[in-house]
Amino acid sequence: MRIAVFPGSFDPVTLGHMDVITRAAAMFDRVYICTMVNAGKSPMFTTEQRFEMLRAAVAELDGVTAELWTGLLADYARERGARWLVKGVRSGTDFDAEYGMAQINRSLDAQLDTVLIPSRPELLHISSSMVREMIRYKRPLEPCMPRAAIEVMKGWG
Ligand code: PNS
Numbered sequence: 001m002r003i004a005v006f007p008g009s010f011d012p013v014t015l016g017h018m019d020v021i022t023r024a025a026a027m028f029d030r031v032y033i034c035t036m037v038n039a040g041k042s043p044m045f046t047t048e049q050r051f052e053m054l055r056a057a058v059a060e061l062d063g064v065t066a067e068l069w070t071g072l073l074a075d076y077a078r079e080r081g082a083r084w085l086v087k088g089v090r091s092g093t094d095f096d097a098e099y100g101m102a103q104i105n106r107s108l109d110a111q112l113d114t115v116l117i118p119s120r121p122e123l124l125h126i127s128s129s130m131v132r133e134m135i136r137y138k139r140p141l142e143p144c145m146p147r148a149a150i151e152v153m154k155g156w157g
Pocket of ligand 1: 009038071073105
């Protein structure tokens with residue numbers, strides 16, 4: 001069984017994430033999408049809120065499970081029996097950051113490899129920080145955020 005983990009802050013989940021998740025689901029038997037803590041970021045949403053939006057967004061996808069983990073990614077991957085980490089890359093800057101993280105995760109677990117999936121060009125401009133701006137300035141979210149996640153957010157008022 002080929003098991004992968006797609007980790008991230010998901011603050012919030014975007015259509016760019018959804019594209020990578022769908023493509024990863026086609027490559028692996030099971031993909032765990034894990035809401036995590038990025039020590040370098042101050043999120044707009046709490047870890048639980050980010051997880052709730054992510055869970056709603058992937059609820060209909062076969063072989064995909066959303067989870068929340070506040071520890072080390074390498075430990076989570078080992079617990080789930082995953083040999084691969086999946087990340088999306090939009091740019092050379094993303095690649096440099098992901099390359100560094102891939103080395104750290106491999107140093108923590110020699111069995112753990114990282115698969116980088118390039119963004120589709122039409123989604124390149126979508127990022128969680130861009131979506132947060134759309135939320136702050138009350139602009140339509142449908143072009144950048146999955147509908148199910150928007151509904152979850154609306155429920156918070
Ligand atoms: O969506 P992001 O913010 O780019 O995701 C980064 C994330 C959350 C995957 C990364 O910060 C992470 O792996 N955090 C968990 C703690 C950990 O394992 N750190 C060591 C690996 S860099």
